Amino acid sequence: MSETKTQSDTRERILDAAERLFMESGYEGTSMRMITGAAEVNLAAVNYHFGSKEALLREVFRRRLAWLNRERLRLLDDLEAQAKGEPLKPSVILEAFFGTLLQMGSDESLGGMTFLRLLGRTLTEPADFIRTFFAGEYAEVVERYKRALFRALPDVPHEEIIWRFHLMLGAMSYAIAGTDALQVVTGCELDLNNEGPRAAELLSARVMPFLLGGLRAPLPQFAASQEQQNKTESHKAA
Template sequence: MYPQDKKTYEKLMDCAEKIFAEKGYDKASVREITAAANVNLASIHYHFGSKENLLQELLNRKLEWLNQQRLIALKTLENKSKNKPLKPSQILEAFFGTLLDMLDEKNYGGEMFLRLLGRSTLEPNCLISSISSGKNNAVTEKFRDALFKALPNVPKNEIVWRFHFMVGATSYAISGSGLNKLFVTAEVSEDKSVSKKLLKKRLMSFLLGGLRSPMNSFLIGNK
């Protein structure tokens, strides 16, 4: 079944990624994963300690890669426009656009990652570490600061909140299942391939509108 030359650790990572993507974390059993990888049942415990830890490793691996891409995109932008502050749309492109591009990845990698990331934000007391880990926060802060510079007239507090809202809209929009669920009404449907292509444009337009939404006096009054 599986190429024999790969190490057990790698086999498990690969198979787990695929099976998690297909069935979700809960319904993917340790037995199924080890069987698919042609390794012993106990190897997950040996290499990762637990099923949860295996998921952690997968998320961390993806997250690190994603954040690298994000930083590269940001650096590129900053190099191009010497000194001049970046436009909000450019910053969003580097942060969320890079994430959205993962959807096109092969091997379910992108979709699984995004779904499981979403799950980890919803389940209490679970999987927090991969998100609030130092590296990830560092990247988030870089983009946060870029937004501060790009929108000097907006209170920093508000920017942080709106960043948060943007992450939410993106996570949800991206979760494969969510997409077709809420609005399956025929009248407004369009060709699916068209929808997929337009998703990024549409979401970015929405995020930008939310980010730059005028602030009412109440919010400003409260700093």
């Protein structure tokens, strides 16, 4: 009814509906007709505005990840400048990387918990175009944070740090995705859905100590490249 509406909001309506439906049903499980139906726009609107379903998914992530990863880099720049050349503490690095992520969950204008859960689920989607897209979006930020962790933990082999970074991502993704297959059993996810914006704080308090504990765990000791005899159990690999 005013001039702000002259700029059609069809694009945003589609992106919002797609974000929610991709989160609920996955990429392959969500059809164009579900999306355009929920967004109350014409079926052809997706192809007109975005070109294809794949391009739509990419745009759903791009509009959120642009902010997320720019913020992560900015925060790391600040922290490193503030440290004046000294290595950062691991807890500070993790707080910057994951705290920025969780902040999105508290802010509806950044996607809220809907986007967080979509992100957690999509990281394990097998489709090729998804994986290559994410690799490109995350390349710089992962490289910078990896380097920060290398400096923070000079006695830990780089490969081990990469693995633990990997494991922390997994634990966080899983915790965020929430509606995992076992939630009926474990039965402690309802809070995430009901608490709304506070969900991010709860998640942070729960998960960050776990991640730090894992990151600083004693290193595994390998026996050369052959098997080690130190194993206490009698299991013999055939």
